[in-house]
Amino acid sequence: MFYETNKMSTAKFAVKITKFQNDFLIWSASDSRVVREEFRIVGTLTGCLPRAPHQNTHLGLPLQLCKEEVRLLIDKGFAELVETVYEDANDTTRNEFKQREQESYERQIDLFKEDRKVELKRCLPKIIEGKKAKRNKLLDERKKKGEDIPDSEYEAEIELRVEDIAIPDIEKRHMMVQTPLECATKKTTYKPVDWDFPHTDSEKLRYAVFRDLWERGHFITSGLKFGGDFLSYPGDPSRFHSFFIVVCRPYREPLCAGDIVTMGRLGTSVKKTVVLCSLDDAGRICYTSLQWTGIS
Template identity: 60%
Template sequence: MSSQEQPFKIHQCGKEYLVWNSKDVRSLREKFRIVGTLIGCLPRAPRQNAHLGLPLQLIPEEVTLLLENGVAEVVTEVYNKPSGEDISQYEQQKEESYRQQIELFRDERRNEIRRKLPDIIEGKKNKRNKLLLERRKNGEHIDDAEFDKEIEMDPDSVEIPAIRPEHMLVQIHEVCAHRRKTCITVDWQFPSTREEKLRYKVYKDFWERGHFLTSGSKFGGDFLVYPGDPSRFHSFFIAICKPHDEEMTALDVVTMGRLGTSVKKTVVICFEDKNGQLCYTSLQWTGIS
């Protein structure tokens, strides 16, 4: 793997490892088969989770692989105390963000009124006719032309109240507003335990064979293994890492076999032999009772 002039910046945020730059996310996937997981909401659709955006969250195995190949560095950011000028600049940016959100809100409301204008007018007509009928029953003389004016509607002239700041979305800056920060390179310690070393060895072996890998925690395993990009292919294997001397009951084996069958994947048990060589055993449920 060839290195690049500027290594990818992987930001340590607590126990998470995030990539914020969209170009880096694309390069990681296209050049290095690093998929990760998008965990951020989209600016224009923040209350849905069917489609997510930046940042990209990486698992420790992905980070270690990139570090070993010299194409990334893990950093943590330390921010200095902002000055009065920094705070003033931030407040101005916040007020400008509020102003833009108010204009966006009003434009969207007017567009919504335009789309629903026939239904709105029809509702006004029904309400008017009901009122006319009641007043005529009471013997009042009604001028229809006067009521016709009330159902006319110009979306551009509709008064739309502004949303209050406490109801607006908070814009989180990719870069700190006052830009006074120090990036410190993190001393990377993964893998350190026996289990972590096995997991990374398995991850790296599958990756070197040309596979794409993602976390398999949702499927009861360590990794999901794909023959190509996960956006185009379903995973073939659920990789489960087990030390060679760890005991497994018959129930454990049956459980793993049925797990793979229920999601139409092959369970691969990954372990090292006594000589430290990786070994793989696949499980498939035959359905014979």
Template identity: 50%
Template structure:
């Protein structure tokens, strides 16, 4: 893992964002970092069932990745270098080449479709010609013995296939600006700052070190959801709740947390840091009364 090139994460409005799809996949596969997609899909901007880039990382994820040397946290500065005339020309030339390549691919695909449906196309043309001939016979324009003699074979290479309109072509977007200054300075990351934040990060790091995947658990009433594998393939097994070691809890609190886990079929983990700076866990499973 340490041989991988650090991934650039940009801090925008205090939100750590990953803009590259390749980097997002690497974070998930190499570092077990899930994050949260927050962007709209280019072709489906008005739906919110499936989201796209950028990938927003949590504070715990960023802190862990910085410790491991897996990322560079950079400030998305507005002080960008203006592209030169030559760079603009190169960009326009690249986009034109991309469009022409798509036109050729579109034409090749259309030719393949014509080849695959050649028999149906010829049969359709023959049926239409036969129908026209029958109508002409009924009007007395040709003799009753007349037959269709036209050759319906098709030379696919000579079929005129119009290019796709430029407005429908795919456009490659930059995942980061190529015109940024090369002396980018990493951001000084200040998390964690409070005892509560230190406890949350300590729990996150400890569970991550045990091989788990973790995601935000607020919608289930906890701090983290803990998965035995990639969340795209596994359901979470635990709801981790971070509680200071010296905090007093009533029986009602414990019952409430137990019921919370039973309602969503998960085990509740009460996580705290002891005097020896080690993370300890207590699991709660509601069994009810028979």
């Protein structure tokens, strides 16, 4: 798969961002890798892992993007925003799906019986001992009723082979199924989406700052956990700590001393520099950094 980093038609890129209500998702593992490695877009993994669904420490697909990440990818020509449309499949497609499902079920029966035979072979001595104990118990009950039971019946060997043990088929409702990322019985198509973002002055400021930092080579993620709009990293967040807490403020908005002290103390406590970002009257981005000196 070939990706270029200069602006071009989105038709040349395979990255599809699916809009679902107010969320923006990438379902493809290869696309998730590409947007991170090639385009420095991190996003947030939000899905559970198929083999570990009852935990939230390690997450998987889909990859959720913020609005600024989506707009940047679209503006740069790296991706397109689409909605998923499901069309009714024809009978041939549905029959092929049912046939593959039946073949998988039959194969799982064979594998289940093979595993069961191995387990029975390992446990065969215990099974024989259990049958002997059960037989002797029945003989004891008959003996108590006055029947004449020779000792030879107690001492008789029980011959049992794995092949003689009936192994039932697994029920179809218990078969393992593959979880598809798309509807397997319907035809999937994508419809381009018209999206109005950024719209408000606040959104325009955030996107302008996000895009400028990205064009300077930074990796950018959400800064909510540190009280800012974004966190800026010098490299991939999996390998580097963030350097800057990015706070977007309108150019003419008053900023009291208490807010400055609060942001300065916050940045110092987490060993990061707070950067105030604004758009001046000419539309240029102004950066002001805050660093706590420790002087009272």
